[in-house]
Amino acid sequence: MELSEIFWNASVEELKSGYIDKADSFICLLCGENVEKGIVYPYEGILYEAERYMRIHIEETHHSVFEYLLGLDKKFTGLTDHQNHLLRLFYQGKTDTEVREETGIGSVSTIRHHRFALKEKERQAKTFLTMMELLKEKDNHASAFVPPPKTARMVDERYNITQEEQEQIVKKYFLNGTEGHLKKFPLKEKQRLVVLSEIVKQLNRENTYNEAELNEILISFHDDYAMIRRYLIEYGFLDRKPDGSLYWLKK
Structure with missing residues (x-):
């Protein structure tokens, strides 16, 4: 199975963790790194079991799943450059005042409005995702599309x-x-x-x-x-x- 196919077929929970649990290994959804189960892996003088080592791999190689996903093409995330920047700052734990000072956007209430707009986008995404999952159960005539590579510069x-x-x-x-x-x-x-x-x-x-x-x-x-x-x-x-x-x- 191609890495892109694994990535796009992963559940939300699997995407959040950044890896999938297969019968004999853990596979990184972000780069395809395969960590075999039943083996201990050394890192900075300490031995780790496979799943813990996979988490270390994601942190050391990709920093975080959140950062990796933000780096995907906007065709995949549906985010504008402005929303992408705001999400990055929110993820860093910055307050509305700190975000306003860093971005120079309007007032604190403007930042709160952006937070609200992103929550609305989340609700819409959940609703759409649920509808698409239900559609899969009924639509027997849908064509099977080849997942686009995650590295595609522009999906069209x-x-x-x-x-x-x-x-x-x-x-x-x-x-x-x-x-x-x-x-x-x-x-x-x-x-x-x-x-x-x-x-x-x-x-x-x-x-x-x-x-x-x-x-x-x-x-x-x-x-x-x-x-x-x-x-x-x-x-x-x-x-x-x-x-x-x-x-x-x-x-």
Whole structure:
């Protein structure tokens, strides 16, 4: 199961904790880190059981689930930049007076109004989430959509892809399996996204690649490896150092 699929299928409680409890391990929803059960893990001279170690991983690697979620694209959170900033300050435990002083927004009553507006947004989100859960139980004709990657820079119609469409695109462009050479590189963006999603599955999320190492992997898919590399960065799958010396999968 792809990390994005695990993330989007997680319950609210699982998202709050930042990890899911599987039969033999705990999996970080934010980066895919897998912590095996039944093993003790050392950290700063102390041994921790698996679940406690997963919590340490989230704190040390991602700071907090809240911070990570705030960093997602606004298409995922539904927040404006202004609301995002306010939530960050509220999470830090700042008073209305301190928030007003830091943001320079109107008066203390203005900040209270923003708090109220966010509570209204919470109530609306709960209502909508409940309706969608109930709809799942009745709607037998809904298409199964492929979850967009969490690292997507902008979620729009390009990501409106059903699982059936994904399978058709993969068969069309990967004639010898998804680890083989592409028949050609697609021009349409929706098809391009599916192809790029398959290519990144051959990269290790824990690895950092120099340019030569990355090129060696990408050339197995298409002779124009530089084009593939450019699109992987453009669509938010890869990140890199400013000088292009090192590349890694975004988490």
